[in-house]
Amino acid sequence: MKKLKPIYAFEEADSKNRMLLGGKGAGLSEMTRLKLPVPSGFTITTEVCNQYYENGKKLPKNLIVEVRKNITKIEGKTGKKWNSSTNPLLVSVRSGAAISMPGMMDTILNLGLNDQTVLGLSKKTNNPRFAWDSYRRFIQLFGKVVFGVNDEKFDHVLNIAKKKQGVKDDSKLDVNSLKQIVNQYKKICNDHTKRKFPVNPNEQIELAVEAVFRSWMGERAIVYREKNNITKDIANGTAVNIVTMVFGNMGNDSATGVVFTRNGHNGKKEIEGEYLLNAQGEDVVAGVRTGKDVSKLKNDMPKSYNELSNACSKLEKHFREPQDIEFTIEQGKFYLLQTRTAKMSAGALVRTSVEMVKEKLIDKNRALTRIPAQQLEALLHRTINQNKIKGFEKFVKGIAASPGAASGIAVFDVKRAIVMGENNKKVVLIRKETKPEDVPAFFSSEGILTSQGGKSSHAAIVSRGMGKPCIVGCSDLKIDYDNNKCIANGITVLEGEPITIDGSTGLVYIGEVPTVEPQVTKDFQTILSWAQNAKRLGIRANADTPDSAKLARKFGAQGIGLCRTERMFNATDRIGLFVDMIMATNLKQRNNILKKLGQLQKSDFVQILKAMEGYKVTIRLLDPPLHEFLPNPEDLMDKIYKNKKGENLTETKKVLERAKELAEINPMMGHRGVRVGITYPEIYRMQITAVFEAAIELAKKKVNAKPQIMIPQVGSIAELNHIKDIYSEVKSEIQKKYKIKLNINFGTMLEVVRACLTSDELVKTAEFFSFGTNDLTQAVFSFSREDAEGKFLPEYMEKELLETSPFQSIDVNGVGSLMKIGIKQGRAIKKDLEIGICGEHGGDPNSIKFCHSANVSYVSASPHRIPIAIVAAAQAKILEHQKKSS
Numbered sequence: 112m113k114k115l116k117p118i119y120a121f122e123e124a125d126s127k128n129r130m131l132l133g134g135k136g137a138g139l140s141e142m143t144r145l146k147l148p149v150p151s152g153f154t155i156t157t158e159v160c161n162q163y164y165e166n167g168k169k170l171p172k173n174l175i176v177e178v179r180k181n182i183t184k185i186e187g188k189t190g191k192k193w194n195s196s197t198n199p200l201l202v203s204v205r206s207g208a209a210i211s212m213p214g215m216m217d218t219i220l221n222l223g224l225n226d227q228t229v230l231g232l233s234k235k236t237n238n239p240r241f242a243w244d245s246y247r248r249f250i251q252l253f254g255k256v257v258f259g260v261n262d263e264k265f266d267h268v269l270n271i272a273k274k275k276q277g278v279k280d281d282s283k284l285d286v287n288s289l290k291q292i293v294n295q296y297k298k299i300c301n302d303h304t305k306r307k308f309p310v311n312p313n314e315q316i317e318l319a320v321e322a323v324f325r326s327w328m329g330e331r332a333i334v335y336r337e338k339n340n341i342t343k344d345i346a347n348g349t350a351v352n353i354v355t356m357v358f359g360n361m362g363n364d365s366a367t368g369v370v371f372t373r374n375g376h377n378g379k380k381e382i383e384g385e386y387l388l389n390a391q392g393e394d395v396v397a398g399v400r401t402g403k404d405v406s407k408l409k410n411d412m413p414k415s416y417n418e419l420s421n422a423c424s425k426l427e428k429h430f431r432e433p434q435d436i437e438f439t440i441e442q443g444k445f446y447l448l449q450t451r452t453a454k455m456s457a458g459a460l461v462r463t464s465v466e467m468v469k470e471k472l473i474d475k476n477r478a479l480t481r482i483p484a485q486q487l488e489a490l491l492h493r494t495i496n497q498n499k500i501k502g503f504e505k506f507v508k509g510i511a512a513s514p515g516a517a518s519g520i521a522v523f524d525v526k527r528a529i530v531m532g533e534n535n536k537k538v539v540l541i542r543k544e545t546k547p548e549d550v551p552a553f554f555s556s557e558g559i560l561t562s563q564g565g566k567s568s569h570a571a572i573v574s575r576g577m578g579k580p581c582i583v584g585c586s587d588l589k590i591d592y593d594n595n596k597c598i599a600n601g602i603t604v605l606e607g608e609p610i611t612i613d614g615s616t617g618l619v620y621i622g623e624v625p626t627v628e629p630q631v632t633k634d635f636q637t638i639l640s641w642a643q644n645a646k647r648l649g650i651r652a653n654a655d656t657p658d659s660a661k662l663a664r665k666f667g668a669q670g671i672g673l674c675r676t677e678r679m680f681n682a683t684d685r686i687g688l689f690v691d692m693i694m695a696t697n698l699k700q701r702n703n704i705l706k707k708l709g710q711l712q713k714s715d716f717v718q719i720l721k722a723m724e725g726y727k728v729t730i731r732l733l734d735p736p737l738h739e740f741l742p743n744p745e746d747l748m749d750k751i752y753k754n755k756k757g758e759n760l761t762e763t764k765k766v767l768e769r770a771k772e773l774a775e776i777n778p779m780m781g782h783r784g785v786r787v788g789i790t791y792p793e794i795y796r797m798q799i800t801a802v803f804e805a806a807i808e809l810a811k812k813k814v815n816a817k818p819q820i821m822i823p824q825v826g827s828i829a830e831l832n833h834i835k836d837i838y839s840e841v842k843s844e845i846q847k848k849y850k851i852k853l854n855i856n857f858g859t860m861l862e863v864v865r866a867c868l869t870s871d872e873l874v875k876t877a878e879f880f881s882f883g884t885n886d887l888t889q890a891v892f893s894f895s896r897e898d899a900e901g902k903f904l905p906e907y908m909e910k911e912l913l914e915t916s917p918f919q920s921i922d923v924n925g926v927g928s929l930m931k932i933g934i935k936q937g938r939a940i941k942k943d944l945e946i947g948i949c950g951e952h953g954g955d956p957n958s959i960k961f962c963h964s965a966n967v968s969y970v971s972a973s974p975h976r977i978p979i980a981i982v983a984a985a986q987a988k989i990l991e992h993q994k995k996s997s
């Protein structure tokens with residue numbers, strides 16, 4: 112077996128190999144090659160991380176010997192010495208996987224400090240306060256990361272020391288206080304571990320490397336990978352980067368900061384970010400102190416600002432992506448500590464894509480593929496309805512950190528937010544700051560509000576990545592965790608009270624403010640038009656009202672792939688009629704009611720067809736079982752029981768009897784779809800007539816309407832032909848009556864397993880197919896689509912029995928195979944047969960990718976997902992092309 116090289120110095124690594132070096136390691140080595148100022152260091156590869164786990168969580172034998180050799184090399188480059196009491200070499204130990212997982216894994220700073228080296232640092236820098244402050248930070252971080260000591264214990268000691276010395280700010284603590292803190296911190300660790308705090312830097316580094324590897328399998332990292340679908344082929348283990356420490360906290364000629372080369376919030380071409388004078392990187396990232404806007408660095412340190420600005424443009428040109436950069440200025444000397452592709456809001460991604468094409472930095476294909484299609488959902492988020500805002504009290508203002516408006520009840524506790532979110536309560540999480548371990552609560556909250564931190568704080572970055580509205584740095588907000596309340600501007604909000612946050616302006620309102628549909632910006636339209644041109648797949652909408660048809664069309668849908676007619680029967684002005692129809696005791700009575708219902712359906716169809724003029728509108732005949740339209744039997748019984756004495760309950764009792772008669776043990780596999788059409792042909796007859804009459808009405812008005820009729824739940828050609836006969840009868844009756852010839856396609860859904868298997872028979876009658884991937888998934892897995900996701904599927908995913916819910920993303924091997932059979936057999940007989948999908952999968956980027964490769968004609972998705980589907984379809988085509996040509 113080839114012996115693996117466990118460590119690469121930054122200057123010797125192949126920076127293209129992110130899987131081996133991790134993103135951070137690759138970035139550091141690439142910057143070193145570009146001759147940018149990077150502190151010396153090396154990367155322990157992700158392969159070593161995997162060996163660590165294969166060895167039963169033991170570091171490979173020779174690793175520390177190799178680490179020592181590389182430390183010696185750094186000593187040579189820097190002139191500093193490991194474990195020296197005169198000029199000590201200190202390092203940071205940083206995690207870094209192939210894909211960025213901000214804050215999910217551990218990092219240790221100032222490693223190498225002990226009671227001797229702290230004196231060396233103190234002498235060398237002529238700054239004892241700085242040396243002791245670094246030492247106390249080191250013990251705190253090491254204690255937390257390596258030994259798992261609760262941070263609050265250290266904070267407690269720090270707060271007492273501040274009180275004792277009478278200062279408010281950490282930076283005002285004097286040497287004596289810091290020395291005492293160091294001793295107390297060590298004691299906290301010793302008490303926790305029942306051993307002495309390790310003083311030898313070799314031991315420190317061994318423990319630290321191991322802790323970073325451990326953090327790869329830490330709960331928060333696992334959750335993050337799960338939620339972001341980071342599988343092993345995307346990132347397999349973390350690398351560890353050992354980097355010479357440079358200090359941003361060596362006085363007022365030192366600073367540390369985080370910047371984006373373009374605005375991560377709106378995409379504007381400007382260096383955006385913040386820095387802190389006399390501080391270490393963690394202060395900025397944790398949001399403990401709110402940073403200064405980076406534009407102010409121009410005045411504070413003009414030379415360093417220039418270096419930063421040059422580095423920004425060099426890196427952006429090199430990577431052809433906006434970068435997220437960490438820098439430190441140590442006594443006027445500028446260093447880069449990290450560069451990575453900037454995680455931007457969806458709006459910023461869209462704008463930068465369009466602008467970078469204009470700047471000729473990238474081409475249109477790259478502009479389209481660099482946008483995670485799913486993230487576009489954020490652009491389709493609601494915003495505050497400015498016309499209805501009057502009367503809502505402004506509560507407080509903070510920094511707008513992630514766009515979109517969200518309402519929910521205020522919750523101040525992470526665990527409670529998770530529980531409430533899981534119980535379908537809309538929650539806005541309010542915290543002073545957030546930490547990586549709080550991330551699970553982000554998923555269950557509508558939005559996040561913090562009183563501290565800036566745009567690059569943890570809360571801001573994580574929210575933006577998730578597309579959740581977020582406001583940070585709300586410094587007027589006083590949060591009282593003990594009493595579950597917060598106060599600002601004389602107003603108190605208690606836990607459970609509704610608020611609204613506007614992540615686009617930073618404003619917080621009391622109450623639930625009405626919101627409006629999102630606006631598609633010019634840049635977004637540009638992206639959508641590029642995507643429309645690049646894609647092969649057709650994109651249609653699942654829409655059953657004129658409004659949703661209009662919205663879908665505005666978003667770029669080219670037709671309706673599924674109009675569920677049963678949704679129309681649920682409208683208040685017709686549900687009564689429909690119930691009467693079901694209750695009718697003879698055909699004559701039923702037909703009379705159906706006539707009225709037919710008029711209502713016709714006028715619905717007219718409006719929808721008009722909204723989609725020029726495009727096909729697939730109208731599906733009634734699907735659910737009839738009993739679903741009757742009141743719930745339990746409610747009826749309750750009514751009968753409660754009204755024992757008074758009124759005449761004959762009608763209620765009749766409805767109950769009918770509901771019981773129609774009730775089924777397993778309605779999802781019962782008397783629904785085509786089976787209803789066969790047993791109650793008058794219903795389908797009425798619907799087919801309504802479609803024809805609507806088409807005739809529009810034809811007379813010269814509206815180019817293109818309805819097509821689709822039959823649900825078909826499993827055999829006999830069923831389909833049975834309905835086709837009804838269709839043909841209606842057609843000839845109507846053509847005779849109106850003296851117009853009309854061609855309305857007649858097709859079938861493929862959502863029953865047998866339909867897929869016998870598609871070669873169905874195609875003889877069907878003029879088009881549409882896969883109902885919801886029912887097909889249910890049938891293929893024998894998982895109830897109603898219950899599975901709420902019951903056992905989460906555990907399946909937790910236990911890695913399934914990667915994602917098959918109801919969300921098409922199960923390519925199972926459902927996909929059936930689809931391929933259906934397509935192959937159908938097209939073998941009708942070469943150009945139109946085949947779509949109209950299950951919820953139609954808006955899911957991975958499913959769209961599959962549909963593209965399976966040669967499906969179009970996908971149909973809900974209106975809000977249309978732009979996502981358009982971009983995902985374009986990406987599928989571009990990536991397929993790139994794969995073929997490579």
Ligand code: PEP
Nearest residue numbers: 862883884885886949950
């Ligand atoms: C389907 O089953 O995928 C489908 C679109 O039909 P419905 O969800 O209405 O059953």
Ligand code: MG
Nearest residue numbers: 862883885886
């Ligand atoms: Mg279905």
